[in-house]
Amino acid sequence: DVKVTQSSRYLVKRTGEKVFLECVQDMDHENMFWYRQDPGLGLRLIYFSYDVKMKEKGDIPEGYSVSREKKERFSLILESASTNQTSMYLCASSLLGFVGKLFFGSGTQLSVL
Amino acid sequence: QQQVKQSPQSLIVQKGGISIINCAYENTAFDYFPWYQQFPGKGPALLIAIRPDVSEKKEGRFTISFNKSAKQFSLHIMDSQPGDSATYFCAASTNSGGYQKVTFGIGTKLQVIP
Numbered sequence: 001d002v003k004v005t006q007s008s009r010y011l012v013k014r015t016g017e018k019v020f021l022e023c024v025q026d027m028d029h030e031n032m033f034w035y036r037q038d039p040g041l042g043l044r045l046i047y048f049s050y051d052v053k054m055k056e057k058g059d060i061p062e063g064y065s066v067s068r069e070k071k072e073r074f075s076l077i078l079e080s081a082s083t084n085q086t087s088m089y090l091c092a093s094s095l096l097g098f099v100g101k102l103f104f105g106s107g108t109q110l111s112v113l
Numbered sequence: 114q115q116q117v118k119q120s121p122q123s124l125i126v127q128k129g130g131i132s133i134i135n136c137a138y139e140n141t142a143f144d145y146f147p148w149y150q151q152f153p154g155k156g157p158a159l160l161i162a163i164r165p166d167v168s169e170k171k172e173g174r175f176t177i178s179f180n181k182s183a184k185q186f187s188l189h190i191m192d193s194q195p196g197d198s199a200t201y202f203c204a205a206s207t208n209s210g211g212y213q214k215v216t217f218g219i220g221t222k223l224q225v226i227p
Contacts, residue, residue, distance in 0.1 A: 004156070035217075040122070042202060042219035043157070058214075090156050099213035100145040100206035104156030 003027070006091050006105040013112050019078040021108050023091030029103070030096035032074035034058075034066060037088040037107070049074055050096065081112045116140055119203050119218025126225050132190040134221045136203035139184065143205035147215075148177065148188050151200045160201070161188070193225045 007022035025032065034046040035058075045058030047066040055066050063085060067075045074093075078085055088109050092102040118137045126132045136146075145164055149157035163170045163177045163186065170177045176189040190197055203218040 040219055042119070043217040045214065045216075048214075092156070097213075100147050100162060100204070100215055101159055102147075102149075102157075102215060104149075104158065106154065106156050 004091055004093055004103050004105040006089075006108050008108050009106065011108055011110045013078075013081050013110065015082060015112060017078075017081050017112075019081050019110065019112075021076040021078075021089055021091075021110070023074045023076070023105060024072055025074075025091075025093040025103070026072065027093060027095075027103065028071070029093035030071070031094045031099060032068065033092040033094075033102065034064070034074065034076045035090045035092065036060070037090055043090065046076065081110075083112050086110060086112045116216045117203060117205050117218045119221060121221060122219065123222045124224070126190075126193045126223065128193065128195060128225055128227050130193050130225075132188075132193045132197065132223055132225070134188045134201055134203065134223070135185065136187065136218050137183075137185045138205050140205070140207060141184070142207040143216075144208075145206045146177070146179065146186050147204050147206070148175075149202040149204060149217075151202065151220075153199075157200075157202055190223075193223075195225045195227055198223055198225050 004025045033048040035043045049055045049068045065077045090107045091105045147162035148160045150160040151157040174191045179186045201221045206215045
């Protein structure tokens with residue numbers, strides 16, 4: 001069964017902390033994505049990657065960075081967490097050429113205090 | 114700028130009724146229109162999808178109606194059940210800068226009451 005695993009379900013951090021959100025997929029997918037989900041705003045794309053060591057900015061990349069050292073793993077980094085980054089973060093993956101068919105993890109609810 | 118507009122934001126339907134969620138888009142380059150279903154505590158999952166060369170697609174109780182000229186598409190859930198209670202997202206994808214990207218609507222929280 002297809003699986004995208006996010007390392008933490010809930011995370012509480014302090015303002016200014018460096019935060020790492022980890023995502024692993026076991027489907028050998030080329031594409032990986034990070035979205036944030038906020039009520040009334042839907043899903044907004046932060047960063048995506050089409051290959052190892054490759055990254056592209058999404059619609060809201062400010063305050064975030066990413067790392068993809070291995071095909072199966074895609075990390076989202078908040079260099080200095082701020083309260084407006086409190087959100088649900090969703091990782092997704094897809095096959096190359098099938099971007100519309102996304103497989104999502106269960107999400108990480110991040111609270112920045 | 115919201116490229117995919119979704120309505121309503123919330124919907125309450127009686128069991129056995131029809132749930133209808135509407136979406137509209139501006140970018141005529143969109144070439145794939147999926148709907149995702151999200152249950153509480155879970156990530157969204159692909160429910161059904163359509164390409165713009167087809168006006169309707171049906172899978173069980175779920176139907177997408179697509180109107181290319183009006184740039185609108187909608188999800189119909191026939192014989193709605195309490196188990197359908199979830200948040201539904203419409204989406205559209207296209208090539209942008211050489212990469213395919215998916216743009217989501219804001220979501221509709223559906224509650225089906227017995």
